[in-house]
Amino acid sequence: MPSHLKELVRARMEKTGESYEQALRHVRAQEQRAPAPIEAPYGKSAVRAQSVADTAFSIAVVRAEEALRPESDRLFDDPYATLFAAAGAHVAESTQRFVDLPFFRDGVRLRTRYIDDAVREGLKAGLDQIVLLGAGFDARGLRMPEIAARRASVYEIDTADQLERKRAVLENAGVSLPAGLAYVPFDFDAPDFARSLTSALEGKGFRPGEGALFVWEGVIGYIDDAAIDQSLRFMARAGGARSRLVFTFAQVGFETDTATDRTRRAGFGSCEEIASDDLWRRYLGGEPHPNAWVIKIATAIV
Numbered sequence: 001m002p003s004h005l006k007e008l009v010r011a012r013m014e015k016t017g018e019s020y021e022q023a024l025r026h027v028r029a030q031e032q033r034a035p036a037p038i039e040a041p042y043g044k045s046a047v048r049a050q051s052v053a054d055t056a057f058s059i060a061v062v063r064a065e066e067a068l069r070p071e072s073d074r075l076f077d078d079p080y081a082t083l084f085a086a087a088g089a090h091v092a093e094s095t096q097r098f099v100d101l102p103f104f105r106d107g108v109r110l111r112t113r114y115i116d117d118a119v120r121e122g123l124k125a126g127l128d129q130i131v132l133l134g135a136g137f138d139a140r141g142l143r144m145p146e147i148a149a150r151r152a153s154v155y156e157i158d159t160a161d162q163l164e165r166k167r168a169v170l171e172n173a174g175v176s177l178p179a180g181l182a183y184v185p186f187d188f189d190a191p192d193f194a195r196s197l198t199s200a201l202e203g204k205g206f207r208p209g210e211g212a213l214f215v216w217e218g219v220i221g222y223i224d225d226a227a228i229d230q231s232l233r234f235m236a237r238a239g240g241a242r243s244r245l246v247f248t249f250a251q252v253g254f255e256t257d258t259a260t261d262r263t264r265r266a267g268f269g270s271c272e273e274i275a276s277d278d279l280w281r282r283y284l285g286g287e288p289h290p291n292a293w294v295i296k297i298a299t300a301i302v
Contacts, residue, residue: 056136056162057088058098059218062108075113075283080139080175087169103276103289110279111248114297115215118246120146122213127244128152129212131201133231134219137166141181153180155206157197160185188227194234201238209240216247229266236267236302243302250294259298268300 063081066074088095098104119130123146130152132138141147141154156163163183170177177183182204190196198208206212214235220228235245245268249259260271276295280288 055098055218057085057091058095058104059108060084060088060137061095061099062105063112065105066109075109076116078112078139078143080142080170081137083169083173083175084137084139084166087165103291103295106280106284106289106292107276107295110276110283111217111295111297113283114274114279115217115246115248116140116144118244118299119144119213119215122244123147123150123152125242125244127211127213127242129206129210129239130154131206131212131214131235131239132156133214133216133235134158135166136162136218138215138217140215141178142175148178148180151180153182153205155182155184155201155204157184157186157201159188193230194237197234198238206238208238211242212239212244214239214243214245214247216245218248220247220249228262232263232266232268236263239302241302245300246297247300248295248297250296259296259300263298263300268302271298271300273298 060081063076063078064085066076066078067082119140122130128150130141130147132140132154135156135158138156141156147154163185167183184200184204186197186200202208216231216235223231232245236243245263259273263271273296275293276297277288277292279297280286280292
């Protein structure tokens with residue numbers, strides 16, 4: 001299978017919780033319908049799936065819906081998601097197609113809650129630097145009181161266009177960024193990835209080697225193996241001892257390797273994986289969706 005098809009299948013599985021066969025069938029159908037490539041994260045341009053920015057709107061829709069649930073049923077609170085969901089009106093049709101997929105809504109809810117808990121654990125462990133790699137519309141730096149209480153610094157890394165889109169939505173709503181939150185625009189095709197990104201972070205106040213919590217949510221499915229390894233090495237080295245990484249991936253995300261194999265080679269000392277069927281039982285109760293096992297989250301520690 002061509003490498004770009006593998007990345008598309010992996011990305012769709014991570015977004016929707018579909019099985020490999022289901023995701024492959026949809027991707028091949030999209031290949032036939034869409035002759036022109038669109039941009040994807042990390043500078044990749046041979047992707048014919050929905051753009052990352054448009055996918056971010058569908059995630060915002062799910063997070064906005066959480067506020068409509070009874071308080072006792074909510075897995076998290078994200079009052080800013082409504083702003084981003086409204087800003088995606090121009091892609092409402094494609095957004096709704098994702099939201100209506102059987103496991104998409106539950107998958108986003110489960111991963112959001114689990115990563116929130118991982119952030120809280122990292123703060124309790126003494127980390128005061130949080131790095132969102134491929135931040136999208138993540139609003140943890142605004143909405144989590146534990147971050148403010150710890151006076152932790154939050155660094156949101158994404159393309160200049162995506163961060164400007166995010167900034168405009170918040171400014172139009174009268175939302176000011178807290179002093180401890182910094183946008184770090186970055187060209188993921190920059191030569192010497194690790195040095196360039198470390199320098200960009202340092203320019204915003206990041207302290208390399210002093211410990212950090214990295215959040216890498218919904219990104220792996222869009223990038224190839226070389227970019228995955230490059231990113232893992234960067235995070236292990238830039239963060240240094242005690243650093244943590246929490247990231248999402250599909251069951252086939254690392255093909256023959258496990259998440260433990262890949263993170264260990266990059267410099268992490270331990271890695272724990274949990275599948276969404278276990279998260280379902282933990283947070284929702286009852287029997288999980290049949291495809292929930294496909295989506296996993298891992299936490300690696302240097």
